[in-house]
Every structure is written in structure tokens, then in C-alpha cells.
Amino acid sequence: MNDSIAVRIDNLSKVYGSGHTAVTALRGAHLEIHRGELVSVLGPSGSGKTTLLTAIAGIVEPTAGRVVISGTVLYDDGWKVRDMRRFRREHLGFIFQSHNLVSFLTALENVVLALDINGVRGSRAATIARDLLDYLDVGERAGHLPEQLSGGEQQRVAIARALANSPAVILADEPTAALDTERGKSVMALFRRIAREKGSAVLCVTHDHRMTEGFDRTFYVKDGQVTSGA
Amino acid sequence: MNLAIRDIKYGLGRFLLTSVGVGLLLTIVLSMSGIYRGLITEALVLIRDVKADLWVVQRDTRGPFAEPSRLPEDVRYRIAIVPGVVEASPFVLYSIQRERKGKPLRMTVVGYDIATGTGGPTRIVAGRGLAQKRYEMVADEKLGLTLGERIPLGLHEYAVVGLTRGMVGSGGDPVAFFSLADAQEIQFVKDNWAVRNARERALTAYERALPTMPTLPQTLARQFADNPDLHLVNAILVRLDPLAEPGQVAATIERWGHFTVFTSEQQADLMLMGNVDRARRQLGLFRGLLVIIATVIIALIVYTMTLDKLKAIALLKLIGAPNRTIVGLILQQAMALGLIAYGIAVSLGELTFDKWPRLVLVQAEDRLLLLAVVVVVCVLASALGIRRALRVEAGAALTG
Numbered sequence: 001m002n003d004s005i006a007v008r009i010d011n012l013s014k015v016y017g018s019g020h021t022a023v024t025a026l027r028g029a030h031l032e033i034h035r036g037e038l039v040s041v042l043g044p045s046g047s048g049k050t051t052l053l054t055a056i057a058g059i060v061e062p063t064a065g066r067v068v069i070s071g072t073v074l075y076d077d078g079w080k081v082r083d084m085r086r087f088r089r090e091h092l093g094f095i096f097q098s099h100n101l102v103s104f105l106t107a108l109e110n111v112v113l114a115l116d117i118n119g120v121r122g123s124r125a126a127t128i129a130r131d132l133l134d135y136l137d138v139g140e141r142a143g144h145l146p147e148q149l150s151g152g153e154q155q156r157v158a159i160a161r162a163l164a165n166s167p168a169v170i171l172a173d174e175p176t177a178a179l180d181t182e183r184g185k186s187v188m189a190l191f192r193r194i195a196r197e198k199g200s201a202v203l204c205v206t207h208d209h210r211m212t213e214g215f216d217r218t219f220y221v222k223d224g225q226v227t228s229g230a
Numbered sequence: 231m232n233l234a235i236r237d238i239k240y241g242l243g244r245f246l247l248t249s250v251g252v253g254l255l256l257t258i259v260l261s262m263s264g265i266y267r268g269l270i271t272e273a274l275v276l277i278r279d280v281k282a283d284l285w286v287v288q289r290d291t292r293g294p295f296a297e298p299s300r301l302p303e304d305v306r307y308r309i310a311i312v313p314g315v316v317e318a319s320p321f322v323l324y325s326i327q328r329e330r331k332g333k334p335l336r337m338t339v340v341g342y343d344i345a346t347g348t349g350g351p352t353r354i355v356a357g358r359g360l361a362q363k364r365y366e367m368v369a370d371e372k373l374g375l376t377l378g379e380r381i382p383l384g385l386h387e388y389a390v391v392g393l394t395r396g397m398v399g400s401g402g403d404p405v406a407f408f409s410l411a412d413a414q415e416i417q418f419v420k421d422n423w424a425v426r427n428a429r430e431r432a433l434t435a436y437e438r439a440l441p442t443m444p445t446l447p448q449t450l451a452r453q454f455a456d457n458p459d460l461h462l463v464n465a466i467l468v469r470l471d472p473l474a475e476p477g478q479v480a481a482t483i484e485r486w487g488h489f490t491v492f493t494s495e496q497q498a499d500l501m502l503m504g505n506v507d508r509a510r511r512q513l514g515l516f517r518g519l520l521v522i523i524a525t526v527i528i529a530l531i532v533y534t535m536t537l538d539k540l541k542a543i544a545l546l547k548l549i550g551a552p553n554r555t556i557v558g559l560i561l562q563q564a565m566a567l568g569l570i571a572y573g574i575a576v577s578l579g580e581l582t583f584d585k586w587p588r589l590v591l592v593q594a595e596d597r598l599l600l601l602a603v604v605v606v607v608c609v610l611a612s613a614l615g616i617r618r619a620l621r622v623e624a625g626a627a628l629t630g
Binding site: 050053054057059060082085086087088089090092094096100102103104105109112113114116117118121145161173 | 231233236237239240241541542545546547548549550551552553555623624625627628
């Protein structure tokens with residue numbers, strides 16, 4: 001397998017339910033994302049975007065097909081929940097529309113949390129977290145709780161958390177939907193910078209048409225089928 | 231990183247308020263142990279303090295603490311000459327309720343022979359013991375009487391010459407000690423109105439029944455109404471020579487046919503198995519129920535606290551936190567809640583239990599037992615929250 005490929009999906013299908021109530025969310029999807037690449041996945045509601053994201057995230061096991069991340073085949077026989085969680089904390093970073101910061105932790109602690117879970121603790125974790133917050137221009141807000149931060153600041157802290165363990169892949173679910181255009185563009189610029197400087201593959205699932213520019217490639221999902229745009 | 235402590239600090243006010251609530255509940259649980267132990271201590275305090283080797287009571291009765299037991303006072307002289315007996319002393323015990331300053335004054339009256347002192351007050355904290363044969367009393371401080379105060383009982387007034395602490399009857403009423411003669415008089419002698427009334431009633435009855443015997447009714451009425459037998463006691467307390475065999479002495483006295491003899495241990499057992507047993511079982515049942523209620527309440531609190539954090543738990547799962555991190559978060563919070571509540575319960579108990587109306591005797595072992603119960607309860611209670619948390623899907627973090 002080519003080492004530059006961060007994510008590869010082969011013939012991925014997912015069917016929810018069975019019989020009359022069966023719903024096919026993905027139909028033989030193919031997709032490849034390289035390290036340092038910033039891609040978007042566009043599609044209307046119910047098209048299968050979230051199923052694609054959760055399949056890559058190791059949350060929803062596909063009915064058929066393969067998901068390969070950094071050379072590791074997910075959902076292999078014998079993989080247990082804890083194996084999937086370990087894989088997620090070591091190889092994946094997550095960014096959400098609603099930021100999803102832990103409300104009772106400060107900005108710094110939210111980033112340290114991701115490191116702590118991955119076994120990086122103490123002053124080393126604090127240093128990494130502080131550097132990341134500085135890198136994302138929210139270092140001065142390190143001691144503040146999420147409720148004391150603006151939406152844009154919260155999203156930057158969430159990005160810092162996603163970057164904490166230097167993941168191969170960052171999965172972003174509607175990362176700009178809750179932000180105004182200016183802040184949304186700022187976040188997209190950050191993603192581009194992260195992809196270039198950190199070498200992570202960044203996959204943004206979105207239907208925010210304000211933010212379709214600047215991606216290296218765009219995939220479209222419609223009726224469970226994934227097509228490549230550019 | 232300790233998530234439990236950070237979450238507690240975030241909602242400190244609510245957490246502390248909840249802890250105070252659970253703490254109050256645990257105070258009641260702790261008090262049940264204390265009341266139970268206090269009940270037993272109070273029930274046995276007279277038996278223990280009297281230090282009699284044998285209790286001689288009316289035949290086929292269970293002694294003065296269990297039921298009315300009456301025997302002639304002069305039996306003491308017969309018992310005193312039984313081989314092995316060092317001393318035989320009469321003992322009177324009963325409860326009365328009078329009124330003082332518009333409030334009920336309930337006490338356990340103990341009458342004893344002040345010449346031997348057996349059965350008398352042992353825990354005097356102010357004043358002195360009885361020094362003269364009539365019209366003095368020693369009262370427990372819980373009666374609220376003061377030294378030198380004169381209390382009217384029956385036909386006479388009695389001066390409080392001493393105060394005791396912790397002397398109560400089996401029902402928890404504070405004890406007042408009187409000389410044997412005074413105790414008998416308070417119990418048996420009627421006041422003047424009662425005497426006149428009884429005399430009239432008797433006269434009427436006899437006049438109706440015996441119209442042909444004009445002088446007999448007056449004679450009999452005076453005899454019955456005016457002269458009750460004062461020389462009855464409830465038990466004879468026996469002290470034995472250290473070398474005497476209690477069973478042998480008891481057998482000798484019982485052979486006379488009119489008396490039953492118990493050792494102090496038997497009296498204590500009768501007290502615990504008889505008078506105290508129902509209350510003891512009731513308290514045990516109540517304590518068990520309270521522990522169950524505390525478990526349910528803590529479980530609901532922990533469960534609610536978990537529900538508040540479902541989103542954070544889903545996020546933790548999504549970013550790869552192992553189950554032990556999530557279980558630790560819930561379990562540590564439950565333990566913190568339980569231990570803070572326990573601390574409040576113990577502190578509150580220390581501060582207030584001695585002000586409760588009846589003795590609440592909490593010992594170190596009760597506190598340790600409660601601590602163990604709290605730990606177990608918290609583990610059980612958190613199980614519901616942990617079960618809920620472990621069922622949360624990581625994908626829930628994505629659904630906004």
C-alpha cells in the first residue's frame with residue numbers, strides 16, 4: 001500500500017435494518033485521501049455523509065467493504081471495542097459542528113484530556129497542549145471554561161484537541177456550520193495550514209456551500225454513492 | 231487527569247448541597263445505631279449499677295423490670311441468713327408521671343435501703359446521696375430539677391439533695407432515688423381526698439350488702455381504705471460471698487416456694503429479650519429501610535449526574551477514552567458524594583446527638599460500619615449510572 005495514502009475505502013456498503021425496513025446508506029463507496037490533503041465531502045441531508053464519516057471513524061461497522069487508515073484495516077475479525085478506541089485515540093482527530101468541548105474542563109484541560117487518554121501526562125502534556133493553543137491563537141484563553149469562550153475560540157480549542165496526538169486523519173463534521181462567514185473562513189484556513197504543516201489528512205463533511213473553496217478535492221455523496229468532483 | 235474532581239469543582243454548589251442532603255439521611259442512619267445502642271445501655275444501666283448477685287422476686291414473675299412483682303419487705307431477713315448471702319436489701323421500682331410548672335414530669339422511682347446503699351445512686355454529679363431516711367431525693371439531671379428544690383409527691387414534699395447523670399429506667403425515664411419508706415409511701419399511700427372518697431364508696435357498698443350489721447361496715451371500710459400494706463417491695467437484692475455458689479443459694483431460696491431468683495445476667499437477658507426486643511427489632515428494621523432508601527437516593531443522584539454528562543461521555547468514547555476512564559469518573563463522584571455525606575453525618579452526630587431526648591450512643595465501630603455501608607452503597611448506586619454510561623454510543627457525540 002502506498003504510504004502516502006491516509007484513508008482508503010474500498011467498495012464500502014452499509015445497510016441499516018433488514019427486510020422491508022432495510023435502508024441502504026452507502027453503496028459500494030470508493031475513496032482515497034492522501035496525507036497532507038484537505039478534502040471535503042458534500043451532499044444533502046440523508047445522502048450518507050455521516051455514515052461515511054462514522055465508518056471511517058470506527059464507530060459504525062460497514063455491511064461490506066474495507067476501511068484502511070494508515071495501512072491498518074479497521075473492523076478486522078477479532079477487533080473489539082477497546083481496540084477501536086485505542087486506534088481512534090492514536091490515529092484520528094475529531095472536530096464537530098457544536099465544538100463538543102467538555103464543559104467542566106478549561107481550554108487547556110480539554111486538550112490535555114486527549115493527550116492523557118493516549119498516555120501522555122504531566123508537564124509534557126501541558127506543554128504540548130499550550131503549544132497547540134498558541135499555534136491556534138487561543139493560548140491566552142487556556143484557563144477559560146468553554147462557556148467563557150466565543151464560538152470561534154471554542155472551535156480553535158476543539159481543533160487543538162483534535163491535533164493533540166498528531167493524528168494521521170482529522171475528521172471534521174460540519175466544522176463551520178455554527179460560525180459566521182468570517183470565522184468559518186478562518187477555520188478553513190487553519191485546516192489548510194494544518195494539512196500542509198502537520199501532514200494530517202483532513203476530511204470535512206459539510207453542506208456549507210460558503211466553504212467549498214480551497215479544498216484539494218471534493219467528494220459528493222448522493223443516495224449512498226460517492227463520486228469524486230475535482 | 232482526574233475528571234471527577236474537575237466536574238465536582240465545576241458544579242461545586244450543587245454537589246455540596248446534594249452531599250448535605252445525603253449527609254442528613256446518613257445522620258439518621260447513624261442515629262438508628264446510636265439509639266439502638268442507647269436503648270440497650272439505658273435498659274441495663276440500673277441492673278448494671280445495682281451490682282446485685284441475685285434478684286429475688288415474686289414467684290413466677292420475671293422481676294421488677296418486666297412486670298409487677300410484690301413480696302413482703304421482711305423477707306430480706308430470711309434471705310440474709312441463707313449461707314453464702316452477705317447482704318439482702320429491699321428494692322422498689324416503678325414509674326410515675328406528675329406535673330411540674332405545667333409540664334409533665336415523668337420519672338422512674340427507685341426506693342432502696344439507705345443503710346446498705348444497695349440499689350442507690352451511683353453516678354452523682356452534684357450534691358450528695360440520701361443521708362436521712364425521709365423526705366429527700368436524688369434525681370437524674372434529665373428531670374430538670376435543681377439542688378434544693380422541693381417536689382410535692384403524694385402527701386409530702388421531697389428535697390432534691392443530689393443529681394445524677396445517665397441514670398434512667400428501662401423505658402428511658404430519668405430515675406429519682408428515694409429511701410425505701412418514701413418510695414413505698416409515694417406508691418401506696420392515698421391522699422386525703424382519695425381516702426375520703428374510698429371510705430364513702432366502701433361504706434355505701436357495705437350498707438347495701440349488710441343492712442343487718444350496722445356497725446361492721448364502718449370498721450371494715452376504715453381498715454381497707456386507710457391502712458394499705460406499705461411494707462411491700464418489688465425485689466430483694468442479694469450480695470453473695472465471693473466463695474458462694476450462686477446457683478446453690480438461688481436453689482435454697484426457691485425451695486421455699488414463694489420466690490423466683492435470677493442472677494444479674496439473667497435479669498439483663500430478660501430485659502433485652504422482653505422489654506427491649508420489640509424496640510430493638512423495630513430500630514433494626516428502620517435502619518435497614520433507611521440504608522435501602524439511601525442507596526436508592528444515591529443511585530438516583532449518581533444516575534442524574536451521569537445523564538447530565540452523557541454528551542461528554544460520548545465524546546470521551548469517540549476520542550478513544552477507555553471504559554475505565556468513564557467508570558472512574560462516575561464511581562469517584564459517587565464515592566466523593568458518599569464520603570462527604572458520611573463526614574457531614576458523623577460531624578452532625580458529634581454535635582447534636584447528646585442533645586437528643588434519649589441516649590444516642592454512637593461508638594467507633596458504628597462509624598466504621600456506616601463507612602463500610604456507604605462505600606458499598608456508593609458502589610451499588612453507581613452501577614446504574616455506569617450501566618447507562620457504558621451504553622452510550624460514541625456516535626452520539628457526532629449528532630449534536
